[in-house]
Amino acid sequence: MSDEGRGPASGTDETLAADYAPLAAELAARDAVGFVAVGDRFDDDLRWLTRFSGPDRDYAFVATPASHSDAGGDRSGDGDDPDNADADATGVHTALCAPALFDEQARREFPGDAVRVDDQGDPAGVRAAAALADRDAESGTVLVPRGIPHDAVVYLERAGYDVASTDAVERARETKTDAEIDRLRRVQRAAIRGIARAEAVLAEATVDPGADDGAGAVRWNGGVLSTERLRRQVNEVLAAHGVRDAGNTVIGAGATAADLHYTGTDVIRPGETVLLDVSPRGPDGYYGDVTRTFAVDPDGGWERRAYLAVEAAREAALEAVAAGVPASTVHEEAAAELAAHGFRVDSSEVGFTHSTGHGVGVSLHEGPSLGDDDKLESGNVVTIEPGVYDPEEGGVRLEDLIVVSDDGFEFLGEYPFSLAPRVREESG
Amino acid sequence: MSDEGRGPASGTDETLAADYAPLAAELAARDAVGFVAVGDRFDDDLRWLTRFSGPDRDYAFVATPASHSDAGGDRSGDGDDPDNADADATGVHTALCAPALFDEQARREFPGDAVRVDDQGDPAGVRAAAALADRDAESGTVLVPRGIPHDAVVYLERAGYDVASTDAVERARETKTDAEIDRLRRVQRAAIRGIARAEAVLAEATVDPGADDGAGAVRWNGGVLSTERLRRQVNEVLAAHGVRDAGNTVIGAGATAADLHYTGTDVIRPGETVLLDVSPRGPDGYYGDVTRTFAVDPDGGWERRAYLAVEAAREAALEAVAAGVPASTVHEEAAAELAAHGFRVDSSEVGFTHSTGHGVGVSLHEGPSLGDDDKLESGNVVTIEPGVYDPEEGGVRLEDLIVVSDDGFEFLGEYPFSLAPRVREESG
Numbered sequence: 001m002s003d004e005g006r007g008p009a010s011g012t013d014e015t016l017a018a019d020y021a022p023l024a025a026e027l028a029a030r031d032a033v034g035f036v037a038v039g040d041r042f043d044d045d046l047r048w049l050t051r052f053s054g055p056d057r058d059y060a061f062v063a064t065p066a067s068h069s070d071a072g073g074d075r076s077g078d079g080d081d082p083d084n085a086d087a088d089a090t091g092v093h094t095a096l097c098a099p100a101l102f103d104e105q106a107r108r109e110f111p112g113d114a115v116r117v118d119d120q121g122d123p124a125g126v127r128a129a130a131a132l133a134d135r136d137a138e139s140g141t142v143l144v145p146r147g148i149p150h151d152a153v154v155y156l157e158r159a160g161y162d163v164a165s166t167d168a169v170e171r172a173r174e175t176k177t178d179a180e181i182d183r184l185r186r187v188q189r190a191a192i193r194g195i196a197r198a199e200a201v202l203a204e205a206t207v208d209p210g211a212d213d214g215a216g217a218v219r220w221n222g223g224v225l226s227t228e229r230l231r232r233q234v235n236e237v238l239a240a241h242g243v244r245d246a247g248n249t250v251i252g253a254g255a256t257a258a259d260l261h262y263t264g265t266d267v268i269r270p271g272e273t274v275l276l277d278v279s280p281r282g283p284d285g286y287y288g289d290v291t292r293t294f295a296v297d298p299d300g301g302w303e304r305r306a307y308l309a310v311e312a313a314r315e316a317a318l319e320a321v322a323a324g325v326p327a328s329t330v331h332e333e334a335a336a337e338l339a340a341h342g343f344r345v346d347s348s349e350v351g352f353t354h355s356t357g358h359g360v361g362v363s364l365h366e367g368p369s370l371g372d373d374d375k376l377e378s379g380n381v382v383t384i385e386p387g388v389y390d391p392e393e394g395g396v397r398l399e400d401l402i403v404v405s406d407d408g409f410e411f412l413g414e415y416p417f418s419l420a421p422r423v424r425e426e427s428g
Numbered sequence: 429m430s431d432e433g434r435g436p437a438s439g440t441d442e443t444l445a446a447d448y449a450p451l452a453a454e455l456a457a458r459d460a461v462g463f464v465a466v467g468d469r470f471d472d473d474l475r476w477l478t479r480f481s482g483p484d485r486d487y488a489f490v491a492t493p494a495s496h497s498d499a500g501g502d503r504s505g506d507g508d509d510p511d512n513a514d515a516d517a518t519g520v521h522t523a524l525c526a527p528a529l530f531d532e533q534a535r536r537e538f539p540g541d542a543v544r545v546d547d548q549g550d551p552a553g554v555r556a557a558a559a560l561a562d563r564d565a566e567s568g569t570v571l572v573p574r575g576i577p578h579d580a581v582v583y584l585e586r587a588g589y590d591v592a593s594t595d596a597v598e599r600a601r602e603t604k605t606d607a608e609i610d611r612l613r614r615v616q617r618a619a620i621r622g623i624a625r626a627e628a629v630l631a632e633a634t635v636d637p638g639a640d641d642g643a644g645a646v647r648w649n650g651g652v653l654s655t656e657r658l659r660r661q662v663n664e665v666l667a668a669h670g671v672r673d674a675g676n677t678v679i680g681a682g683a684t685a686a687d688l689h690y691t692g693t694d695v696i697r698p699g700e701t702v703l704l705d706v707s708p709r710g711p712d713g714y715y716g717d718v719t720r721t722f723a724v725d726p727d728g729g730w731e732r733r734a735y736l737a738v739e740a741a742r743e744a745a746l747e748a749v750a751a752g753v754p755a756s757t758v759h760e761e762a763a764a765e766l767a768a769h770g771f772r773v774d775s776s777e778v779g780f781t782h783s784t785g786h787g788v789g790v791s792l793h794e795g796p797s798l799g800d801d802d803k804l805e806s807g808n809v810v811t812i813e814p815g816v817y818d819p820e821e822g823g824v825r826l827e828d829l830i831v832v833s834d835d836g837f838e839f840l841g842e843y844p845f846s847l848a849p850r851v852r853e854e855s856g
Contacts, residue, residue, distance in 0.1 A: 042470035053675070053691070055689070055793070056791060056792055056793055057793065058575070100776075101688055101689075101776070101781070101782060102689065104687060105687070105689055144578070146577070146578070146579045147486070147577035147578065147579060148577070148578050149574070149575035149576070149577065149578065150572070150574070150575065150576050150577065150578045150580075150581045150591075150593075151574045151575060151593070152578075153578045153581075163578075165578075165579070228670065231670075232667060232668055232669075232670055235667035235668075235672070236664045236667040236668050238667065239660060239663035239664040239666065239667045239673065240660055240663075240664050241660075242656065242659075242660055244663070244672060244673050244674065244675055245667065245672050246672065246674075247481070247672055247709070247711075259532060259533070260529055261483070261529075261530065261533055263481070263711070281675070283675075283691070348528075348529070353529070354529060363484060364484055365483070365484055365485065
């Protein structure tokens, strides 16, 4: 497979910074001397705060209220990056306590004020306390995310701080900047190419009624087609486009299509629903998320009825989306449509078993949830993904990623859908 | 690219259980009423303890000392999997508090005693406390991993438990079972196929001295070859073999080869070292880890000298490996060889800037570290990866994955090496 002519999944159109203003406001509102986040490369709050793709061991981010000296750049002793003093612009001074062997990368990636490389052998919580002390925050309340590693809290408390939790970062992440939307759009485009590959494979596939001792199977490229073979086809395309599948390529067929997170191996049989949920992660940490459902040689039974219902629910949900609308309204519109089509919406096993959507960013699942009553805001990026399932029949889901705007929404990537897979001009 | 004839990266040769005996011993030694781990799919202790590949939100694992009733299967009220009562065999009773929408998958994957689905809307720490209480552990000491989310500790303390940390799980993970070694070998084999693809691309590549305004560049398949183009080639092969690149495909060229974690885009120039470190993750959560270094049209300068030194250090390190040998001895042997070849071993910028290796399992980096004085044990799986770097010249590293045995070691996958890339019979 050639990689010529493919755009990068990471771009330089917009600088990817972090907006520290909500943190500054939270520090002021709660009269706190600082905010500390500790974690490793798998901590999404830290990824958003630092833009640093660090190692699989703990490091720390520390924010403190801006002081007069920050504006002048006279910040001796609190870092090694004195030319990057823009703390006054956001009302907060930010430091990354970089892990050993990652100094260079931290300086390249961190958009904040200071990269600290002192005492890299100490636990991240100890280093965070030292960073606070260097900012003249000797005692007082330090805000932390709810799930901060417990040992970091122990170190902060030993150093004399009171620790209290905040969800300010989680909340700030829910509204995306143009640069973030740009990244999400790129990853979603790659995810769609993965779906296009799967649809092309299914469109080429043939039915072998006698295969597998008469149970029947779908064949492709000389062999029986399984969910695992199809998954590898999708994941190869994701890799070719510079994004990683992140273990998230869920493909089920028939009964396993009713399993919301199926990543195993199942033979694909004629007529049964093949559900593909592709959620890769791009090089900047942002996810895509798209689902399509197909059937090879469908017979017009449950799956056709389910498909029509889901299509109608998708339309109803999308029509309800706009800034100012309670998120739960979108879910209720989808649920009402599915109920009107005769599907259950009150069970965790059969029918519409999940919420209509969730936020997507540096986490695959983040706020806002379309099950909550909070109002949608312009800049929220959410999935719209109604679906119905029946362990006896299969599962049908259609999922797209949208950004909420004042008068509605915009798709982050579009791809057509139909129950029968088609060879499409644009695929490949 | 076809997927025919490729073995699965996940296998069924050996059942992948978790060995809970060390946990039972730790509970007894510390007179604790239970052990609790809380985290999401990115928590590797939890992955090892539960074999459950859960969602990106918190769930809990709870171990309690086995009681007489466990052996008889009379465990009403503490789970929904009464047929799986083997607690007596390990001296410990284990439960997974499964997150909502994941009941089915938890039952399929968890090898322990009980899958709990009660109160799935509650925080994982609250559910863990309820699971402890159901096991008649109403108060006393509960052991937790050092990095457990702080809110889980708060909930356990509110429920009346004293919380103390343990590294028992971390330590238990260092010695691999045959089933784990089987998984590691499969992933390493896929990683090696990725390296083979990169070597084939580099062997096909041509030198264009006039490219890039006279700076010179390596060309392949009609365009200038960059680290990103090469990375996509590698990652496509990983995907085709059913493993994911996990964002770990580090490829640097020249100066960026001296950056230990370079995942950016850099033009590959004639003669400079191209360092490829490939560490994919398999479907069961185990990692591979292999590094090779090549140069297209090398001129016999620094890179040739570095290559010979690293080759000799690799030999020296491997010769030192055996159960009972202090891990640091392996590092010292490699360092002595590099020093004898005239490379610095005391700097974090130039020469041999890191340790000779680390353990690999469900974490890419785990114990034992070859920098520590602990003795190697049979069943440790570690990398052997000497390397030398010079930001002015480039970087050379050779890395293999081995399992330690009583009389030496065994490679988990083998692949030849040479500075000049070759077309090899076995590649592809």
